[in-house]
Amino acid sequence: PPPQLEAEMEEYGAGDLLSEAMCAGARVVVVEDCVEAPAAFVLHLLLKRALAAGGGGGGGAALLALAQPFSHYDRVLRKMGCNLSMHRKSERLHFFDLQGFPGGTQGGAIADSLAQLYSAVQRVVETCRAGENAGRFTVMIDDVSLLEVAANGSADDVLDFLHYCVTLTSEMNCSLVVLIHEDIYSSEDGVGLLAHLRYIADLVIKAAPLSTGLATDVHGQLSVVNKGMLIEQRPAKGQKVWSFHFKVKENGADFFYPGSRH
Amino acid sequence: GLVVVAFDRSPEVYLDIMLRHGLDSNALSRCVRILDCYSDPLGWKQNIRSEQHQEDSGTPCSTNKDTITIFRSVKDVDKLSCSIIDLGRGFEGEGKTYFSVAVDSISSMLRHASVQSISGLLSNLRSHDQISSIFWLMHSDLHETKFSRAFECLSTMVACVEPEVVDSVYGEERRGDMSFLEHNYSKAKFHVRLKRRNGRVKHLYEELCVEGYDVKFISATSVSIEVNQSLLPKVQFNLELSEKERSDRANVVLPFEHQGKGEPIRIYDGRRSLPEAHQDPNLTTAALLDETEALKSANPKGEIHYLRDSDDERPDSDEDPDDDLDI
Numbered sequence: 001p002p003p004q005l006e007a008e009m010e011e012y013g014a015g016d017l018l019s020e021a022m023c024a025g026a027r028v029v030v031v032e033d034c035v036e037a038p039a040a041f042v043l044h045l046l047l048k049r050a051l052a053a054g055g056g057g058g059g060g061a062a063l064l065a066l067a068q069p070f071s072h073y074d075r076v077l078r079k080m081g082c083n084l085s086m087h088r089k090s091e092r093l094h095f096f097d098l099q100g101f102p103g104g105t106q107g108g109a110i111a112d113s114l115a116q117l118y119s120a121v122q123r124v125v126e127t128c129r130a131g132e133n134a135g136r137f138t139v140m141i142d143d144v145s146l147l148e149v150a151a152n153g154s155a156d157d158v159l160d161f162l163h164y165c166v167t168l169t170s171e172m173n174c175s176l177v178v179l180i181h182e183d184i185y186s187s188e189d190g191v192g193l194l195a196h197l198r199y200i201a202d203l204v205i206k207a208a209p210l211s212t213g214l215a216t217d218v219h220g221q222l223s224v225v226n227k228g229m230l231i232e233q234r235p236a237k238g239q240k241v242w243s244f245h246f247k248v249k250e251n252g253a254d255f256f257y258p259g260s261r262h
Numbered sequence: 263g264l265v266v267v268a269f270d271r272s273p274e275v276y277l278d279i280m281l282r283h284g285l286d287s288n289a290l291s292r293c294v295r296i297l298d299c300y301s302d303p304l305g306w307k308q309n310i311r312s313e314q315h316q317e318d319s320g321t322p323c324s325t326n327k328d329t330i331t332i333f334r335s336v337k338d339v340d341k342l343s344c345s346i347i348d349l350g351r352g353f354e355g356e357g358k359t360y361f362s363v364a365v366d367s368i369s370s371m372l373r374h375a376s377v378q379s380i381s382g383l384l385s386n387l388r389s390h391d392q393i394s395s396i397f398w399l400m401h402s403d404l405h406e407t408k409f410s411r412a413f414e415c416l417s418t419m420v421a422c423v424e425p426e427v428v429d430s431v432y433g434e435e436r437r438g439d440m441s442f443l444e445h446n447y448s449k450a451k452f453h454v455r456l457k458r459r460n461g462r463v464k465h466l467y468e469e470l471c472v473e474g475y476d477v478k479f480i481s482a483t484s485v486s487i488e489v490n491q492s493l494l495p496k497v498q499f500n501l502e503l504s505e506k507e508r509s510d511r512a513n514v515v516l517p518f519e520h521q522g523k524g525e526p527i528r529i530y531d532g533r534r535s536l537p538e539a540h541q542d543p544n545l546t547t548a549a550l551l552d553e554t555e556a557l558k559s560a561n562p563k564g565e566i567h568y569l570r571d572s573d574d575e576r577p578d579s580d581e582d583p584d585d586d587l588d589i
Contacts, residue, residue, distance in 0.1 A: 119310045156373055160304060167301055170272040191404050199369075199401055225443060241444040 017255040018045070021224035021242035022203060027169040028176045030201035032194070034183035037220035039207035041248045043142055044073070046177050048082040048252075050138035051092055059135045060128040061087075062094040062121055066146035070095050079250050094124045101150045110151045114161040121165065125172050136175060139165055143179035148193055155193045166200060182206070202227055210245075218245045222255065263353035263361035265346055266296045269370035273298045273330045276366075282475055291329055295349040298332045299342075303374070305334040336371070339379040343386055350392060363387055365398035368413060369405065377409050384416055417457075423470060424451040448472050452479060 022029070029046070033039030050061045065073065073095075074084045087093035102113035121139060128137050141147065144158065151157045168174045178197070185194040198204060204225040210218060224242040247254045266276050273296040280290060302308060331349060335341055350361040365371065371380050387393050402410045402422075414420050425446045454466040471478040503511070 115304075115306045115309070118306060119313075122307075122310065159373060163303065164306055167272070170274075171301070191406075195404055199404070223443075225447070227447065240447045 017242065017244045017257075018042075018205075018222070018224070018253075019049075021226060022205075023226065026175065026203040026226065028166055028201050029178070029203045029205065030197045031177065031179045032182040032204065032206040033179065034181065034208065036209035037207040039179065039205070039222075040067070040142070041246075041253050042205055042207065042222075043140060043177065043179055044076055044080060045253060046138070047073075047140060048077060048080050050136070050140075050175075051082060051084075051087050059137065060092050060094070061138045061140060062096065062124050064096045064098055064117075064121070064139070064141045064147075066098045066101060066150065067142045069099060070097060080252050096120070098147075098150070101147075110154055111157050111160065114151065114157055118161055118164045122168065125168055125174055129172055136173060138175045138177060139168065141165075141176075141178040143181065144193060144197070145179075145181045145184055155196070158193060159196055162197075162200065207246075217247060219247050220245070221258075222246050263293045263295065263350065263355075263359065265349045265361055265363045266294065267299060267342075267346060267363065267365045268296055269299045269303070269336070270366050272300050277329070279475075293353070294329060295352065296330045297342075297345055297349055298330050299336050299370075301332055302334050303336040308334055336374045339375045339383050343383050346387065347390060347392075358392065360392055360394040362394055363396045365396070367399040367401065369399070369401040372405065372409070377412060381412060381416055384413075388416075414455075419457065420455045422451075422453045422455075424453060426451055426469075 031039050031042050033042075047061060047063065050059050052059070063073065070084070070088075077084045084093060084095075088095055096117075098117075101117070102110060125137055125139070144162070147161075148155055148158050162176075162178070165176050169176050180194060180197055182194060185192040204223075204227075206223045206225075207220055208223070209220050222242075222244055226240050226242075228240060244255050244257050246256075266273075268276060276296060277290060277294070280294065281287065285294075331345070333342065333345055346363060350363070353359045353361055368380065384396060384398075387396055398413075400410060400413055426449050427445050448471065450470045450472075452468040452470040454468075456464040456466070458464065467481075469480045471480060
């Protein structure tokens, strides 16, 4: 890979299968999981990498958290060697506590609340870009299924909001990472958020349980589909689909091909 | 000219694609207009700017001011229709200028407006005298079948990209087995359904292959044969022909093809199936011309000499000879 890409890959923790599959240029990342194989650990890992991006430019991140309070992420990331409190203070990390979203005081349509949320996110991204941090900014949503619930089931409003977040990726050198629970959506209920997100995504990371059942050393399998829409997203070997196993640890996660663990 | 109604990707992506495919920037600025429904479809960004008392920066990219026009009210289908037509009318040219409209994508449009209003928009554009063609993209799995069908009915040609390898449900039942996806991301089946003016439908099948930025089409005649055979209903008697039956049929001489006088049957293109043609080394175009000459000089007796073009054209086929007419 070209030197600049290699440097970026190192910042993002190159050397593991996940970063190899993702490449540095992926803009819209959709992480799918289910009850048997939760993928919050992927978000934690990507958040850590987004904040760790060094090289002078520095990265930044905005975490839109509906699933957990700040203390949870702080505790988890601390075990992974990343101090969220410090990043929050230094405004590297912008934490949006959305557990009460949209909130009773808002009134009006959910679309307005989402528009206001988007406005806040855009402001944060613009501020970061204007500052010394010219590096890649990451907007992370944990998670879209809860956002849909907060929007009273209005997938269209959520999709509108997500579309605007996607425009940030093309206009402001920004990545969007969203988590969605794949097992909530069944095809009998008609087309839902999941199908739309799969089209929007440049990269899909899907966590699934092992077909053989539970195991102590392997927690599940991860499939990464890199659609490679833009040339800088193309993996060197032209491969588009990766499939490997993972094990979640206190300080991160291990990724390995089946059978290569002793 | 071409008007691109862009919902799903930023305008620069389309310009980039066209540049990559050899269109130079002069041609682009002359012949391409993009209606940008991607950057601010609902006007949220404009609202933010006015709240912050900022000046409207207009189009996001200043170098493409004329080529890209931003559109902020995608729920207003009438306004959208007018904007498309206005952009198209802006193409310069001598005499009457025609333009085409490309919509990426109808699926995104359907999130903001009803099926009726969008089919109304398409009908409206279709009947506009300056619009030569309209083409749009639709993700069929994002809509109920009836809506996909409704848009197919509106069109004269439907091109479907279908996966080569079909798994039950996106790997749901065989969790983790994504190997088929690798194949499906670079190859696909391409099926075109063409509706003729006389109502007949023509099918074309090809294989599509994506390599980097290039898309290659490989005609798959073998595929079409399989499909044709599978169209026969599954019944308990045999509806197909064996090889011997096929060759026997080819050997049948039809009533209007001979005069019953024992004259040898002349076929324009020497056919292998007829023993005479096979044994007759003299059956050439020259020989045929001689015969035609002889016919002209003979006394007009009101005979019909039928010369068949080729083996493939089965008599009484439902090919309408008027198909070639472009009325």
